[in-house]
Amino acid sequence: MKTFGDLLNMIFSGQNLALLGAALAAALAGIGSAKGVGIVGEASSAMLQEDPTKFGKALLLQALPGTQGIYGLVTAFLIINKIGLLGGAPVQLSTAQGAFFLMASLPIAIVGLVSGIAQGRVAATGISLVSKRPAESIKAVTSAALVETYAIFALLISLLPILMFKV
Amino acid sequence: MAVTKMKRFRVLTLRDDSDSLFRLMQDLGCVDIEKEYAESPPDGAEALDMTSEDSEVKTRIAETGSALDFLAGYAASSKGLFSPPREVDRHSADNGRYRDEAYGYVKRAVEIKNEKTRLTSETQSLRNELAALKPWVNLDVPLPESSTVTTRSVAGLMAAKTDPETVLQSSGTFAAVAETLSVGKTHRYVLLTAHRDDYDEALSALTRAGFAPTPAKADEKSGFAKGRTAILLQKLRADEEKLREIDREAKALSEQADKIEVYHDLLTTDEARINATSKMAVTSKVGMITGWVPEAAVPSLSEKLDGYGDAYEFTDPTEEDDVPVLLKNNKFAKNFEPVVELYSLPKYGTFDPTFIMSFFYIVIFGMMLADVGYGLLISIGCFLGIGLMKPKKSMKNMLTMFGLCGISCIVMGVLFGGYFGDVPAVLAEKWFRVKPPRLALWFDPLTNFTTFLILSLAIGALHLVCGLCIKFYVLWKRGKKFDAVFDVGSWIILFLGAAVFLLSRTAGLVMVIAGLVMLVATQGRHNKNIFMKIVGGVGSLYSIIGYLSDLLSYSRILALGLASMVIASVFNILGTLPGPSVIGVIFFIVIFLIGHLLNMAINMLGTFVHTSRLQYIEFFGKFYEDGGRPFEPLTAESKYVNFK
Structure with a gap:
């Protein structure tokens, strides 16, 4: 390593950029889910103090915002697998190719973060529906699950370039 | 595939006979009793005060429930999760002697339950003092x-x-x-x-x-x-002996739990009847009952009523009536009624889309979760559940529906190559080092996703046109033929033209232009001003954007389908990482079980919600008139047993 330019080249190697994409997908979508699940958990613990028998229904609502984290994980895993870090020889990537993976990870990273939190909010208000009218709880689940649509679309747009990439 | 036709039912009966009349209606289970008056009873009549009967039966239900909870702890064999409820003939069970016997058990159980609570706290304080x-x-x-x-x-x-x-x-x-x-x-x-x-x-x-x-x-x-x-010890011994005595008695009583359960359900049945009775309006001699009866049940009900000599009439509902809604569908489609009920029942006299919806539901569900393995598990689970639990009607319908959707998943899994994701291919490649087999009978959506997208949108287009056709049918039947042809028909011609265009350019183009011209020419027809007529006509074309966004919404079939496949394959790759050693195989099995269970749970929920959403918003949005009140006939209400 001689110059600052060499340092930059080393840090922003194709491999590292792809890894950065995987990290963003897992981390941001994971944060979204953690926050979302947390919001619902707070609401449901308050309700369960009054009526512990509704645990199952509350748990279903609490699990809903957890999927964004899984989508992020899946994207990260696919990237890591594609660049050969899981068994097999690591693939040599140009900086442009690494950046390609980084870009591809952005939809699920960003939408996962925001939709996880938004879905958590909807599910948390659904908890009060479960506590007052348990028979109608499927409606709360449905409206919370609709928020996830956009995480699924984002996942699709993240996955397609990664799957199409020929190494 | 229809909303059942209802008749308004009115009967004038002697006040003393009313109870046997309500019992008759409860046995038939075909009358939805309506409150006779809205706010105050009609002149000369009064409300029937049933509060004391109601509170008595409610107290007894509470007692019986608490007795059953107490005795459940002593039952010799705990009931399995899947044991079906017993079938009981209500009329042979329902007599004064049986009720008295059962209530005797209930009272005794509640007594010893309270005694046990007292003794338990007393022995506790004795033990504290002794210590x-x-x-x-x-x-x-x-x-x-x-x-x-x-x-x-x-x-x-x-x-x-x-x-x-x-x-x-x-x-x-x-x-x-x-x-x-x-x-x-x-x-x-x-x-x-x-x-x-x-x-x-x-x-x-x-x-x-x-x-x-x-x-x-x-x-x-x-x-x-x-x-x-010494004194305290003696007291403690005596209390402990009493507690053992209570346990013995509770154990003996728990053998009567079956009777108490039947009694509980007899009481809830009474409660339903008391509730219905309180809706009557009465004078000193006569009571008036109003209700709704499905047209098909009218003959059997009037035959029974003729034996009473009461004055009764069946009339057609008027415009202002809030008629309860009962869906009527064939054996296949009735399983999908819960989906419609979840949204909201159709208004009385409007179109019941359950039958048409069920086909789209089953196909779209299968495409979103195209996997032979998951489909098998869902179907087996649902049909096994029906066989073992003998669930009540609505639950049984729901399970049958998911069972059928599971079969659809199997079919789609064969077409698009989903066998717990791509397990056969991954195992062949990573462990057996052979060329992975071609799993998909038709095509693999992971490599041909544009084909899958087009397929999704094509099904969507069919779904939307179907919705428009229903709207056309509804308007036509109501005599709004102009509205049907111009407001709906022109769109149908336009969309069919777009489809025909893919086969034959000229024919398609002619249809599209014909549709457009019809829209521009007719959509401003309600405006008086000629200028506004033109603006309205051209402006209507803006709705194309709405239809386009409806159509693109069906891309979620692709998104959910791919998501389930990719997540499954990620778990498969993860599981096969350690290679085909003993530890590797154990690792694979663990990852396989956890991963696929998780994936199945997430995607089943997602598939259910999004398949339903496509029905509710894209399909129902074209024609559906919601807000129906469910038909809730006076019938035997039971919790523990099924009354025959």
């Missing part, structure tokens, strides 16, 4: 305090490591003795005896060092601690 007395059994002085002419004593506890004698000495000379009777793990038991004058000082010195008088109480009359202990 407090234990260190002092050899002490023949009253507890905790005693006195003679010149001295006073107190027995108490302090920390084991503190020596009370040193405490007393270091705090000055007192005419006091602190005798340690015994030392336990954490506490020592101390008897402080002091001259009356020095007692207070000595006690406060010890108290500062952590001394506390014992909670135990004993006096000379009871024979000090030893005598008191």
Whole structure:
């Protein structure tokens, strides 16, 4: 390593950029889910103090915002697998190719973060529906699950370039 | 595939006969009793006060429920999760002797339940007192305090490591003795005896060092601690014997739980009837009942009523009536009624889309979860559940529906190559080092996703056009033929033209232009001004954007389908990482089970919600008129058993 330019080249190697994409997908979508699940958990613990028998229904609502984290994980895993870090020889990537993976990870990273939190909010208000009218709880689940649509679309747009990439 | 036609049913009956009339209606289970008056009873009539009957039956239900909860703890064989409810003939069970017998059991169970609660808390306090007395059994002085002419004593506890004698000495000379009777793990038991004058000082010195008088109480009359202990022990023995006696009796009573369960359901049935009865309006002699009856049940009901000699009539509902809605569908489609009910029932007299929806539901569900493995698990689970649990009607419909959707998943899994994701391919490639087999019979959506997208949108287009056709049909039948042809028909021609365009350019183009011209020419027809007519016509084309966004919404079929496949394959790759060793195989099995269970759970929920959403928003949005009130006939309400 001689110059600052060499340092930059080393840090922003194709491999590292792809890894950065995987990290963003897992981390941001994971944060979204953690926050979302947390919001619902707070609401449901308050309700369960009054009526512990509704645990199952509350748990279903609490699990809903957890999927964004899984989508992020899946994207990260696919990237890591594609660049050969899981068994097999690591693939040599140009900086442009690494950046390609980084870009591809952005939809699920960003939408996962925001939709996880938004879905958590909807599910948390659904908890009060479960506590007052348990028979109608499927409606709360449905409206919370609709928020996830956009995480699924984002996942699709993240996955397609990664799957199409020929190494 | 229709909303059942209802008749308004009115009957005038003698007040004394009304109970047997309600019993008859409850047996038939085909009358939805309506409150006879909206706010106050009609002139000359009054509301029937059933509050005392109602509160009595509610109390008995609560008692019976609490008795059953209590006895459940004693049942010899706990009922399995999947054991179906018993079938009981309500009429042979429902007689005064049976009810009295069962209520006797209930009262006894509640009595011994309360007695058990009392005894349990009593034995607990006895045990506490015995434990407090234990260190002092050899002490023949009253507890905790005693006195003679010149001295006073107190027995108490302090920390084991503190020596009370040193405490007393270091705090000055007192005419006091602190005798340690015994030392336990954490506490020592101390008897402080002091001259009356020095007692207070000595006690406060010890108290500062952590001394506390014992909670135990004993006096000379009871024979000090030893005598008191004996008395308490005797009491405890007696209580424990009573508790055992209660347990024996509860165990014996728990064998009558079957009878009590039937009694409970007889009571809930009474409650439903009392509730219906309170909706009557009565004069001193006559009662008037109003309700709704499905048209098909009218003959059997009137045949029964003729035996009563009451005046009754069946009339058609008027415009203002809030008629309850009962869906009527064939054996296949009725399983999908829960999906419609979840949204909202159609208004009375409007179109019931269940039959048409069920086909789209089943196809779209399968495409979103195209996997043979998951489909098998869903179908087996649902059909096994029906066989084992014998669930009630709505639950049974729901399970059948998911079972059918599971079969659709299997078919789609064969077409698009989903076998727990791509397990066969991954295993072949990673472990057996052979060329992975081609899994998909038709095509693999992971490599041909554009084809899958087009397929999704094509199904969407069909779904939307179907919705428009229903709208056309509904309008046409209501005599709004112009509206049907111009507002809906032109769109149908336009969309069909777009489809035909893919096959034949000219024919398609002609249809599209014809549709557009119809729209521009007719959509402004409600405006008076000729200029506004043109603006309205051209403006209507803006709706194309709405239809386009509806159509693109069906891309979620692709998104959910791919998501389930990719997540499954990620778990498969992860599981096969360690290679085909013994540990590797164990690792694979663990990852396989956890991963696919998780994936199945997430995607089943997602698939259910999004398949339903496509029906509710894209499909129902074209024609559906919601807001129907469900038909809830007076019938035998049961929780524990199924009444025949």
